[in-house]
Amino acid sequence: MQILREIHVQRGYCAVVKMLSTTLCGVKLRNPTILASGILGISKDSAQRIIKGGAGAITLKSLCHEERKGHPGPNMVVIDSGMLNAVGLPGQGMDNAIADFERLDDLAAPIIGSIFGYTIEDFGIVAKKMASLSPAMIEIDISCPHMSYSKPFYADAESIQKITRLVKKNAGGIPVSAKLSPNVHNIAELALVAEKAGADAITAINTASGMKIDLETRTPLLGNKTGGLSGPALKPIAVRCVYEVYEAVKIPIVGTGGVTTGEDAIEMIMAGATAVGVGTACYYHGPDVFSRICDEMKAWMKKNKVKSLDEIRGSAHGK
Amino acid sequence: MGSNCSLKTELPVIYEVSRVVQEAKDVHSIFLKGKLDCKPGQFIMVWLPGVEEKPMAVSEVRKDEFAFCYHSVGPFTQACDALQKGDKVGIRGPYGNSFSLDKKTVVVAGGIGISSVSTAIDGLSSPVVIHGARDKDHLVYTKRYKSMILTTDDGSAGRKGYVTGALAEVLEKNKDIEQVITCGPEMMIVNVLHVCQKYGVECEASLERYMKCGYGICGNCLVDDKILCIDGPIFNSRILKKMKELGKFARLKTGRKVSLKEYYSWRG
Ligand SMILES: Cc1cc2nc3c(=O)[nH]c(=O)nc-3n(C[C@H](O)[C@H](O)[C@H](O)COP(=O)(O)O)c2cc1C
Ligand code: FES
Numbered sequence: 001m002q003i004l005r006e007i008h009v010q011r012g013y014c015a016v017v018k019m020l021s022t023t024l025c026g027v028k029l030r031n032p033t034i035l036a037s038g039i040l041g042i043s044k045d046s047a048q049r050i051i052k053g054g055a056g057a058i059t060l061k062s063l064c065h066e067e068r069k070g071h072p073g074p075n076m077v078v079i080d081s082g083m084l085n086a087v088g089l090p091g092q093g094m095d096n097a098i099a100d101f102e103r104l105d106d107l108a109a110p111i112i113g114s115i116f117g118y119t120i121e122d123f124g125i126v127a128k129k130m131a132s133l134s135p136a137m138i139e140i141d142i143s144c145p146h147m148s149y150s151k152p153f154y155a156d157a158e159s160i161q162k163i164t165r166l167v168k169k170n171a172g173g174i175p176v177s178a179k180l181s182p183n184v185h186n187i188a189e190l191a192l193v194a195e196k197a198g199a200d201a202i203t204a205i206n207t208a209s210g211m212k213i214d215l216e217t218r219t220p221l222l223g224n225k226t227g228g229l230s231g232p233a234l235k236p237i238a239v240r241c242v243y244e245v246y247e248a249v250k251i252p253i254v255g256t257g258g259v260t261t262g263e264d265a266i267e268m269i270m271a272g273a274t275a276v277g278v279g280t281a282c283y284y285h286g287p288d289v290f291s292r293i294c295d296e297m298k299a300w301m302k303k304n305k306v307k308s309l310d311e312i313r314g315s316a317h318g319k
Numbered sequence: 320m321g322s323n324c325s326l327k328t329e330l331p332v333i334y335e336v337s338r339v340v341q342e343a344k345d346v347h348s349i350f351l352k353g354k355l356d357c358k359p360g361q362f363i364m365v366w367l368p369g370v371e372e373k374p375m376a377v378s379e380v381r382k383d384e385f386a387f388c389y390h391s392v393g394p395f396t397q398a399c400d401a402l403q404k405g406d407k408v409g410i411r412g413p414y415g416n417s418f419s420l421d422k423k424t425v426v427v428a429g430g431i432g433i434s435s436v437s438t439a440i441d442g443l444s445s446p447v448v449i450h451g452a453r454d455k456d457h458l459v460y461t462k463r464y465k466s467m468i469l470t471t472d473d474g475s476a477g478r479k480g481y482v483t484g485a486l487a488e489v490l491e492k493n494k495d496i497e498q499v500i501t502c503g504p505e506m507m508i509v510n511v512l513h514v515c516q517k518y519g520v521e522c523e524a525s526l527e528r529y530m531k532c533g534y535g536i537c538g539n540c541l542v543d544d545k546i547l548c549i550d551g552p553i554f555n556s557r558i559l560k561k562m563k564e565l566g567k568f569a570r571l572k573t574g575r576k577v578s579l580k581e582y583y584s585w586r587g
Contacts, residue, residue, distance in 0.1 A: 040538040040546070042574045049544040061538065067573045073372030074364075074409075076532050078329035087537065092575035100576055216333040217368040217407060283536055286549065 019298055022056065022309060024252055024275045025175035025200045027110050027136045029056035031297075032309065033265065033290045036256050036279030037062050037114040037139060037179070038087070040287065044101055050282075051109045054291030056275065058107070062114040062141040063130070065122050067093035072223035077212055082233030082258070083280050084210050086224035089116065094129045103133055110136030112177070115167070120159065124166040131172045138171050140164065140199075143181035143206035154181040154206075157193045164197035177201035177254060180241075182208045182234075187241050188248035195249045203254040203277060204241045208234055231280035234258040239271045246272025246314055260284055262296020272314040329534075331366045331409025336402050337384055342463075344456040346431060348378060348388040349402055351410065355385040358417035359438040360525055360553050363387065364533045366409030370398045374530040374548075376435035376502075377413060388434035388459070392587035414533045415552050418442075418523055422497035425449065425489055427482050427511050429503020433459050435525045435552075436502045440464065447489055447496075451482035451503075483510045490518040497521060505579055509566035512559055522556040528569055529586075539570055 020031035037059040040046045047058040070090030077084050092100065094115075104111040113135035117123040123140065130138055142163055143154045154160075160178065168176050178194035180187055182205040191202045207228025212221045220226070238257025245253055255273025259265050260281040268276045281289045306312055334351035341347055355363075357377045365387060366372040373395050375387035389396045402408070418439040425447045428436050433450055437460065440448055448467040452458045455476035458469060468485050469477025478485065482503070490496055498521040501511045508524045515522035526547055531537040533548045540547035542564050545554070559565060569582035577585075 039536055040541075042538040042570075043541060043576070045544040046538050046541050046546075049541075049546070052544075061574070067575060069572050070531075072370075073531065074331065074366055075372070076536060077331075083536075085536075087531065090531075090539075090573050092571075092573050096575050212330075214330070214333070214368070214409070217409075219368055221330065223371065280536075283534055286535060287546070 031056040032275040036277040039279040053287040059112040082231035084227040086227035105134040116141040127167040128170040168198035175200035179203035242271040360418040361413035363412035378434035427501040432503030
């Protein structure tokens with residue numbers, strides 16, 4: 001029964017495969033949509049569920065060297081056209097994850113392991129442990145906006161350089177992507193620093209720092225007071241960041257921030273993204289949003305007589 | 320294409336406490352003033368400003384009032400104990416799927432789990448209700464539902480023994496029962512499911528996991544690949560039977576998977 005269904009799914013994807021297939025740092029993706037870190041990806045079962053939902057790859061929730069409870073609630077609020085979250089990087093910690101996952105190369109789509117640390121050395125230790133699970137890629141989360149210790153990292157070129165170099169050294173040949181923050185003066189410069197330090201890709205962007213105050217109680221809604229803005233409200237900032245990073249580096253970009261529809265994904269790719277991260281859209285449309293985005297991309301491509309994504313990648317730059 | 324429902328706002332709505340009712344030892348209902356459009360078995364996220372936000376079953380819905388009911392165990396529920404008439408709390412939701420009310424039903428509830436099935440009891444026409452707890456002090460809603468079959472582990476009220484014994488007797492005697500609706504400690508749910516399978520009766524169970532968001536983002540509430548807050552919290556026998564983690568594992572606040580025993584000792 002299960003096998004039959006899988007064959008059915010694979011057949012269903014045949015047509016999509018040709019139009020949407022993407023290669024990111026040598027990793028083959030059946031389509032360019034990648035689950036962004038921090039949304040549902042805390043277990044292999046949840047990854048499996050999102051793969052069924054159509055994702056081309058899965059980024060797991062960021063893990064560090066220790067087990068973390070995260071911030072008190074509310075952790076997330078949906079406002080205007082986006083979401084503010086301050087979950088505070090809860091996680092079971094890398095050592096427990098090793099026991100839980102056993103390996104990361106035995107699922108139906110590539111898995112990207114996301115890591116962070118409190119110090120530069122921590123990043124190195126966690127990278128080595130993550131590499132032992134054989135993920136398809138490792139993403140360095142140097143960009144969470146609501147952790148006090150991460151502030152010096154994400155805006156600081158020297159930290160980005162040292163962290164990227166160390167992670168790359170400890171990743172044992174697994175491609176490494178540096179995930180950058182929009183809360184900086186010049187994201188393109190920092191992307192270039194990461195590229196020179198050995199990054200194989202750039203993930204742009206993490207959430208933008210924000211706040212929501214409840215008028216009735218006259219207090220900030222989030223338990224942590226400030227949080228990261230994601231979803232449609234973030235998209236113009238993300239598109240601008242991807243555009244600027246594309247001008248500065250040669251390595252591929254995972255364009256992330258507010259992608260909710262197929263047209264959003266096409267826009268990211270025109271800005272220069274090779275693949276597209278999707279997170280908050282799971283809130284608006286559920287975990288099957290990936291198939292939906294892919295269908296909408298295909299429809300747009302057919303209508304505009306575009307045969308492969310290479311034809312439009314970076315087209316906004318007019319070259 | 321590209322229909323974008325992104326202009327959706329989902330903030331806690333502030334409600335005023337209209338009354339607090341003691342239901343049993345350490346068990347209280349907080350009634351909130353206002354309307355809530357809610358299906359039987361759904362839950363809400365309750366925000367105590369400055370404290371925390373937690374999921375709670377909607378335990379009662381009246382014309383211009385609704386309630387949640389809790390057992391005081393940890394810091395959040397102790398903060399609930401301090402709530403008085405006129406205090407403000409934030410509510411999101413309701414979330415989750417709901418019970419089927421179109422069949423001849425037996426409701427089986429363990430301890431405070433009764434607050435997750437009480438909206439179903441209210442919506443069903445003359446259901447048989449079996450309610451069990453460890454002792455007399457832990458039985459809930461004995462005044463709200465006067466004709467319940469009661470069981471206690473120590474025999475201090477009702478009949479001595481477990482709800483499953485009483486359920487088997489009811490199913491044995493009433494061959495027209497089509498379904499069992501249940502909520503309570505997960506091992507009880509597993510045992511209820513076994514009894515249902517033995518008698519060939521459908522079972523719908525409301526499950527519980529630590530929830531941070533209530534809308535399918537955080538991933539903390541997963542049982543196998545089911546996202547409890549959006550796929551559940553209610554599952555039928557067909558799905559329950561297949562769940563590998565049911566009665567065995569759950570995740571702590573950190574996301575670490577532990578035995579159900581360790582999970583319950585953390586939840587209190
Ligand atoms: C609830 C939540 C948790 C997140 N946790 C992480 C995380 O652990 N690591 C990380 O690199 N990014 C994290 N992010 C950021 C997302 O991966 C993504 O960069 C951002 O949300 C923008 O994409 P989106 O608009 O598609 O969600 C989180 C976002 C949300 C909404
Ligand atoms: S509570 Fe967050 S995914 Fe269910």
